[in-house]
Each structure stands twice: as structure tokens, then as C-alpha cells.
Amino acid sequence: MIRSQTFRSGVARALALAGLLGVGLAPGALAQESPDGEALSIAFPTDGAVLQSTDIPVRVQVGGFNLACDEAGAPDRSGAGHLHVMLDGMSMAQLTNFYCTQEFWISGQGVQAGQHTLTLDLATNTHADLMDTAKSVTFLYQPTKPAAALPQSGSAKGATVEISAPKNGATVGPQFKLEVKPTDFTASCDLEGKQNVAGFGHYHVFVDMDPGAMMMGGGAPGAMDMMSMAGMISMPCGSSIPVDLTAWPSGQHMLSVELEQNDHTPLMEPGQGPKFATITVNLQNPFQP
Ligand SMILES: [Cu+2]
Known part of the structure; x- marks a missing residue:
């Protein structure tokens, strides 16, 4: 019911993203076709939402797929993996982390007030993006209490x-x-x-x-x-x-x-x-x- 609806309504957008994802996502990660059945939808933020919190709350619905971060990095297993989450882009450079819960927060640090795009997809244990599960929402970030700016750059010498x-x-x-x-x-x-x-x-x-x-x-x-x-x-x-x-x-x-x-x-x-x-x-x- 909800799952099949989500899956169907997601198809058009996933196709639209597919070309970009194939090029842009995670160097080192092969984009893969997902086996039928698993579905990802973004429950929050909704498209066009105005967010006033300092950090960015995210809630997703995942069906037919096991979120298993204890397997991340291990050989792929059908139907198991994790979420890749990207802010304002679709490549590894914008990856805020990978996640295994259906609710999590993205730090607002360094995020300017204004419009932002959040892109999520399901990924296999070896971090291959299941590109036909990708979803995006655009939201307006207007924090009442702005997050810290990016830190002053230091020196990476001798690290x-x-x-x-x-x-x-x-x-x-x-x-x-x-x-x-x-x-x-x-x-x-x-x-x-x-x-x-x-x-x-x-x-x-x-x-x-x-x-x-x-x-x-x-x-x-x-x-x-x-x-x-x-x-x-x-x-x-x-x-x-x-x-x-x-x-x-x-x-x-x-x-x-x-x-x-x-x-x-x-x-x-x-x-x-x-x-x-x-x-x-x-x-x-x-x-x-
Ligand atoms: Cu990293």
C-alpha cells in the first residue's frame, strides 16, 4: 500500500536523477540497479518546507531493505545496506555521512540560510548507490538560532x-x-x-x-x-x-x-x-x- 505507492511515485524522479547519479556519485562506488522491492521515501523535510531549527532533521521511510551499518564495508548482501545522504549535491563530496536509522540530524554548521537540496539513496554494504532509489527534496533553511560558521582554516601540515x-x-x-x-x-x-x-x-x-x-x-x-x-x-x-x-x-x-x-x-x-x-x-x- 504505502510502500507500492511510494515506489511508483518515486520512479519518475529516480529516472531523472539516474543520469546525474551515474556520473556524480561517490567515486569508488559503483552505481547499481536495485533488486525490485526496496523503496525509500523522504517523510521530512517535505518539499518546500521551511526549517527553523539549527540542525536539519531528516525522517525517511525505508521498505523492503535492511538498514545494517554493522555490515557497512563487508561484502554486499541482497536487501541490506545503508543510507547515503548528500546536501546540495549528488557526489561523495557532499556526503554528510551514511546512516542506518530512519531519523537523524544533519549539522547546520556552515550551512547558509536559504534554499537547500537534500538527496538520499539506499546503498549496498560496499557503498554502491542503488540509484533508482534516490530521492531529493528542496527546503528553505531559516534557522532561528544560526549554527556556527565553518571554522577558520588551520594548517594541515604535519598531520x-x-x-x-x-x-x-x-x-x-x-x-x-x-x-x-x-x-x-x-x-x-x-x-x-x-x-x-x-x-x-x-x-x-x-x-x-x-x-x-x-x-x-x-x-x-x-x-x-x-x-x-x-x-x-x-x-x-x-x-x-x-x-x-x-x-x-x-x-x-x-x-x-x-x-x-x-x-x-x-x-x-x-x-x-x-x-x-x-x-x-x-x-x-x-x-x-
Ligand atoms: Cu568520509
């Missing part, structure tokens, strides 16, 4: 990241905290998908992907190769990062944390590669012995 726990080679259960120590770098989730600001960004956490090797195929920043999003399990901003490897089999796994700019491209200095830290863990996963 580094280290993993302080677990220790390299440690035996871990499927759920643990990855403790990271950045130097000369401020991680902020509020800035994800916004303009780049020197010295600011966030982390990408990868399982069984070597960020150094990933760049060798693709070359320049912003031209990450096709593999770069697969294996990415989160885009966090805290230095104590929850990790859930329930979807991975027991055994040795490589865990990497890479410094990213707000547009999700690796933070790099001239003549240098991406900045990341890697450990190997011995996973003991009772769900997949």
Missing part, C-alpha cells in the same frame, strides 16, 4: 594519525574500540560533506584494505580507484571509535584509519601519499568461527 589500541597483533572480539591519536588534525563530523577547511576533516576506517595500495591504482586525490569505498566501515570523528566486526569471519584482519578532508578525499601534502595508520588484529568472532 598524522596513530592507533593506540588495540595493539598490533592483538586478539579481539567482534566489538571493540579503536583508539586513535591525531596530531595537527581536528576531526569533526559536523563538517562532513561541507567545504574543505585546512586542518579539519574526519577518519575513514577500513577493514582489509590497504589505503597506501588503494591510491596507487587511482593516482590523484579525488580520483580514488574503484576499490576505495569497499571495506570502509565508518566515517567517524571521535578518537575512540566503536568497531563492530560481526559481519567478518574469525581470523586475521587489517584495520586502517585514514585522515580525510571534509569532501572525503584523503588529506595529503604535496608529494606525499595519504596519511593513515594500520594494525592487524586476530578476530575471534563467535558468530563466524
